[in-house]
């Protein structure tokens with residue numbers, strides 16, 4: 001087991017600066033997820049840790065060793081890919097045993113390790129089958145098994161669940177979490193799916209355009225996003241944004257826009273005073289909006305018109321028009337609303353976010 005340290009890591013392909021000055025310290029036994037939209041440099045970062053991609057500049061340590069020049073074979077890592085990368089002509093057993101045979105392990109040790117991994121993954125019955133005789137979920141288990149038997153210092157996962165259907169993806173997500181709890185192996189996991197990142201990661205690294213935007217525990221990212229990108233990327237449905245003007249009236253500070261006029265609580269007002277007269281972006285999470293009752297003041301609510309209703313069972317998602325803006329509100333499943341209804345929505349003043357610049361940014 002080991003920590004991984006990434007220092008000032010850069011990767012330039014001809015013309016593309018894919019990874020820009022990434023710094024990360026992954027602790028022993030930690031499960032860290034790299035998340036971000038397609039093309040943001042997640043795979044390239046992981047492949048540099050694995051040794052499958054050369055480093056343009058920077059340093060990578062696994063344990064206490066600088067591994068920059070080490071071939072993948074000598075880095076003591078095991079990687080799991082999206083496409084499983086199983087050998088089609090080999091049995092499940094041989095697929096799992098292959099890496100150990102290559103490294104000269106004796107037969108009894110190999111058999112023991114494969115047995116233990118097969119038991120962890122619940123694939124004991126499939127050991128003599130060929131990959132084509134397995135379901136997608138079983139194939140992914142074999143790919144995991146092949147990594148587990150190696151007893152590596154670090155697991156590297158590149159979107160391992162992306163080829164599975166939604167239900168299986170959630171099941172396997174839980175499996176991976178259990179495996180991590182059981183084995184405690186340091187893991188770096190790449191995904192574009194923020195829900196996967198939030199549920200799996202001890203800490204999550206949000207990337208955009210090759211640059212780390214924020215590193216934090218899941219709830220830290222959710223509650224205190226470092227910037228507008230992270231705010232919009234983490235959370236589902238996504239945070240609502242609207243451009244508002246910061247204005248002074250009646251001895252208070254207000255966030256104003258067509259359709260919106262919110263009185264800012266003192267704590268926020270102090271922070272926003274320097275933007276007086278300027279436009280900023282207001283962010284409100286859908287789950288922080290609710291249907292206003294008679295006790296809600298006009299200062300902390302606004303009118304909307306219902307455009308779309310999505311009943312999810314546990315909640316209802318309302319797409320509403322607020323002045324020129326469209327917003328989503330996640331409201332109680334008991335709310336009775338019809339399309340074109342005029343609905344007053346209330347917000348929690350402690351759950352407002354503000355970002356520099358206008359919402360088109």
Ligand code: ADP
Pocket residue numbers: 013014016018036037038039040041042043044045
């Ligand atoms: P992600 O895994 O986050 O989707 P990648 O790390 O695969 O992103 O890619 C990051 C950027 O580097 C993209 O712009 C991609 O087109 C580019 N890139 C990746 N691999 C290569 C390569 N072998 N040659 C040139 N450009 C590459």
Ligand code: MG
Pocket residue numbers: 042043044
């Ligand atoms: Mg990728």
